[in-house]
Amino acid sequence: MISDPSMFPVEYTQVINEVAEELLYYDKIAFQVYGENIPLAVLINTFGVKGIEELLEQQAIEFVLWTPIVTYLVEDIPGVLPLQSGNMSSKAHCDPEESIIRGMKWMLNPLPRRYRRTLTKKLEKVYKLPSPEAAQPAVEFGYQGFEANIFAQFGLPKTKELTELKVDERAELCSLANECLELAISASFKYDVSMSKRFVGLNRTEFQRLRNAELIRNVTDILFEIEQVPNFKELIKQGIIGIKEVPKIRGHKSSVKFRSWITQLGTSTKAKGIAKEYIDSIANTKGFFETQQGKFFKTVVVTAFSGVVGGVIGGKIGSFIGVTASKLAEPFIDLGLNLLDAYVFEGLTKGWSPKHYIDKEIRSLVERKK
Structure with a gap:
């Protein structure tokens, strides 16, 4: 129902922008x-x-x-x-x-x-x-x-x-x-639930198992803020990402890897400092799990690995407009990083880091529009 027909163009544009955002956040x-x-x-x-x-x-x-x-x-x-x-x-x-x-x-x-x-x-x-x-x-x-x-x-x-x-x-x-x-x-x-229920x-x-979509969005926004680039909402609002560009941008291999990676981190609500160290350590030669923050992360945040590894491999993350689409974390959770976790993690991040994605894909778009 449209209560005010004069507002239709504004509301229509808002809906389109939200759909574009969801496509960039989720698989x-x-x-x-x-x-x-x-x-x-x-x-x-x-x-x-x-x-x-x-x-x-x-x-x-x-x-x-x-x-x-x-x-x-x-x-x-x-x-x-x-x-x-x-x-x-x-x-x-x-x-x-x-x-x-x-x-x-x-x-x-x-x-x-x-x-x-x-x-x-x-x-x-x-x-x-x-x-x-x-x-x-x-x-x-x-x-x-x-x-x-x-x-x-x-x-x-x-x-x-x-x-x-x-x-x-x-x-x-x-x-x-x-x-x-x-x-x-x-x-x-x-599916995960994106809208408020x-x-x-x-x-x-x-x-709680239906909340992953908002966590993924929130963690993505935090990382973008850390790297001082606009989030997807602002990128679209400012015209840095055109609506018709969304299918092509989200299809880039680096974008696919980032969404898979963020799905794991998105199940954790840890502080910005850990997220920043996580990104920087992967970009550097020093492994993340060799850092002090990494050791702590390994103990208390590894839940994100065993619980969602199936979702990462399946690559079915997403959100509804009303309901979101994603591979939910399975109920088995392990507090220790086992060999399978480590193997999958290495396979996902080898030769690539989320910081590379932000620099190459996002920051380059911002610079292009200046």
Whole structure:
């Protein structure tokens, strides 16, 4: 919904910039799609067909065709539970091809038929569909959370029975259940959550595993600040990185290596000093694990290696606009750097350092625009 049509150009530009940022921060981002794939039309309008094909080749984008729904009663019916669950049944909501075809109709300049057919086949391969049974557990979560008074902190305390809730309370309960549904589907696809979710703020282990996307962004921004270069948001805002340049820039080998490396460091929230020493030591001949900070890092931060090594190798990091896409850390965590950790780390960084990426890829762009 657009509350103020006069603000549409500003809001549209903001959304496009945010998508471009996500593509630079993460290996992959996924979009929630409700029926016709309007996000696809926006992406093609923004990056062009060539840009979209580059992103597909890089496995940088996915689409989740959203079929499950949780609804609430809008009329007061005594004795009836407030929520219902189900799935969308229209062809556009269930069939990726139909979703793509209808989405392309929103393009500013429609593609020739031969391009549409070729692109549609490629796009169908990056569609994901949630389980048909996904919505019912979210309803049960809503009921159980209300009965346990978990939702009191969200403004919905248990002061009455479920069947006695007023329409505004039913709407809020439905909103909480849908939020749970989104998180559950995110976890099932091994996605991280980028946008703020109320449940993610709870201090619970299962939700903490969904927070990696923000950590990756925050650590990247810290390193850019240390090296005194603008972050991706500012680079795009200032026109240093053009929107149409994003697919090519993120496809550079150095960019791919940096995202893999930052995924590991991103699972740690350690101080700037450690991050700075980490970068400098890799750039120098002296190994990081030979430094004093490195020894400390080895003891307390090595959790980032064993836990996410699968994610680094898989290279499926990213974020949703709504939900993010990434290979989550597996539950096995080791406090010591074992041989496999060391081997993988050496393989990732041999002959390359994140500082090289910042100097060669980012700083050079800044200097070019001066």
